Amino acid sequence: MRLFSRKQDIFLYNTKSREKELFKPLGKRVKMYSCGPTVYNYAHLGNLRSYVFADTLKRTLLYGGYKVDHVINITDVGHLVSDGDTGEDKVEREARQKKKSAKEITDFYTKAFFLDLEKLNIKTDDVTFPRATEYIKEQINLIRKLEEKGYTYKTSDGIYFDTSKFPKYGVLGGSTGESRIEENTEKKNPEDFALWKFSKENRLQEWDSPWGIGFPGWHIECSAMSMSLLGESIDIHTGGVDHITVHHNNETAQSECSTGKPFVNIWMHNEFLNTEGGKMAKSKENFLRLSYISPPLAFRYFLLQAHYRSQLDFSESVIEASETALSRLRNIISEYKDNGKVNKGYKGEFTKAISDDLNTPKALSLIWDLIKDETVEDEDKKATILDFDKVLGLRLDKVEKVEVPEEVLKLVKEREKAREESNWQEADRIRDEVAKVKFKIKDTDDGSVIEKL
Ligand code: AMP
Numbered sequence: 044m045r046l047f048s049r050k051q052d053i054f055l056y057n058t059k060s061r062e063k064e065l066f067k068p069l070g071k072r073v074k075m076y077s078c079g080p081t082v083y084n085y086a087h088l089g090n091l092r093s094y095v096f097a098d099t100l101k102r103t104l105l106y107g108g109y110k111v112d113h114v115i116n117i118t119d120v121g122h123l124v125s126d127g128d129t130g131e132d133k134v135e136r137e138a139r140q141k142k143k144s145a146k147e148i149t150d151f152y153t154k155a156f157f158l159d160l161e162k163l164n165i166k167t168d169d170v171t172f173p174r175a176t177e178y179i180k181e182q183i184n185l186i187r188k189l190e191e192k193g194y195t196y197k198t199s200d201g202i203y204f205d206t207s208k209f210p211k212y213g214v215l216g217g218s219t220g221e222s223r224i225e226e227n228t229e230k231k232n233p234e235d236f237a238l239w240k241f242s243k244e245n246r247l248q249e250w251d252s253p254w255g256i257g258f259p260g261w262h263i264e265c266s267a268m269s270m271s272l273l274g275e276s277i278d279i280h281t282g283g284v285d286h287i288t289v290h291h292n293n294e295t296a297q298s299e300c301s302t303g304k305p306f307v308n309i310w311m312h313n314e315f316l317n318t319e320g321g322k323m324a325k326s327k328e329n330f331l332r333l334s335y336i337s338p339p340l341a342f343r344y345f346l347l348q349a350h351y352r353s354q355l356d357f358s359e360s361v362i363e364a365s366e367t368a369l370s371r372l373r374n375i376i377s378e379y380k381d382n383g384k385v386n387k388g389y390k391g392e393f394t395k396a397i398s399d400d401l402n403t404p405k406a407l408s409l410i411w412d413l414i415k416d417e418t419v420e421d422e423d424k425k426a427t428i429l430d431f432d433k434v435l436g437l438r439l440d441k442v443e444k445v446e447v448p449e450e451v452l453k454l455v456k457e458r459e460k461a462r463e464e465s466n467w468q469e470a471d472r473i474r475d476e477v478a479k480v481k482f483k484i485k486d487t488d489d490g491s492v493i494e495k496l
């Protein structure tokens with residue numbers, strides 16, 4: 044007799060169909076690909092939103108009983124300053140400016156990226172991180188396949204994909220060629236894109252190919268790595284919404300033309316993280332790194348409070364509110380005893396929320412409902428919250444009971460009194476004194492919260 048483990052029904056919004064769909068895996072293991080960072084600079088908070096989103100999605104699938112193979116690529120060549128195949132290669136430009144080799148630059152920022160993932164508790168034990176420069180042969184083979192099938196043409200600066208030969212081009216939506224600024228007049232159609240670019244000047248990274256010395260286009264790397272590591276058709280591909288129009292429409296075109304099979308079953312995209320200057324971007328001054336936030340998991344908490352498909356505005360005050368909420372949550376859990384049982388009712392509600400296209404705001408609010416619920420024992424609350432944390436990833440299992448010394452408690456009381464009397468100078472003085480013995484006081488609507496520094 045064969046036993047089948049029951050998997051959770053999960054509904055996911057597919058950018059391609061513009062609908063929530065019941066997720067049906069193609070095979071025994073879910074194949075998932077996430078467009079990774081271009082490692083010419085640190086990841087900013089907006090970039091990190093896309094990896095927290097991908098991680099939450101994967102954790103939801105694992106929680107639902109699925110097994111997942113996940114790939115996040117490292118773009119270390121070929122991503123040009125403009126999406127229209129013109130301008131400098133971002134990595135080359137940075138290397139020249141810093142007078143370093145391309146590898147020194149990409150190794151440095153790849154390491155920094157991994158540290159950020161670790162700080163955000165993004166699961167990496169089951170992720171493969173291929174670098175584009177390690178898949179040059181596969182990219183050349185893919186371009187040759189497209190050439191043999193008649194999808195390519197040559198211009199003075201490279202080998203291009205002829206989008207007019209793929210009638211479904213642009214299936215993911217977004218404005219296509221009409222709105223693109225035409226900088227390359229040799230292109231047959233505005234949407235056509237480079238598969239291989241010839242080296243014009245002396246490049247730091249270049250390879251020999253059937254078409255001459257050069258380097259691969261940015262889009263071909265994702266198709267080549269995805270198909271090499273996960274197979275010709277995969278279940279889910281993720282990225283930020285800015286990738287829909289060009290990068291993902293191009294990935295779809297070249298992959299499907301080379302294999303004749305659907306490339307991706309479900310396309311999923313996270314919305315932008317914005318700051319006062321609009322979308323957070325590496326090229327703008329509104330660039331904030333994870334090191335700005337302490338503890339880093341407060342950023343994860345902040346992201347989970349919004350649905351991944353809504354735009355999110357970042358500011359100092361909203362992140363402070365998340366820091367406070369997370370610290371309150373940790374303090375509450377630290378008071379609960381172990382060895383409780385997961386509450387079935389709450390687990391059912393939680394599963395329903397996350398299976399509805401990752402409704403994390405609802406999932407988080409259930410934790411606070413549970414904490415307030417007097418009909419549930421404290422140890423059962425803890426067991427239930429730790430079960431939810433398999434998806435939320437807030438490291439709530441690492442919470443330790445903080446013993447606050449008498450002396451600090453006394454100071455906190457004195458400070459509360461000073462605040463009641465609007466004696467802000469005295470309140471600040473006490474805060475500094477408390478910091479000297481490595482404790483931090485946070486002011487919340489429910490009074491002072493004390494944290495270990
Ligand atoms: P990049 O390193 O520029 O190739 O981008 C890495 C990932 O971050 C991609 O999935 C982008 O779509 C995503 N991304 C870039 N800017 C933002 C932003 N402000 N908010 C959310 N996601 C973003």
Ligand code: ZN
Pocket residue numbers: 077078079265290
């Ligand atoms: Zn990609």
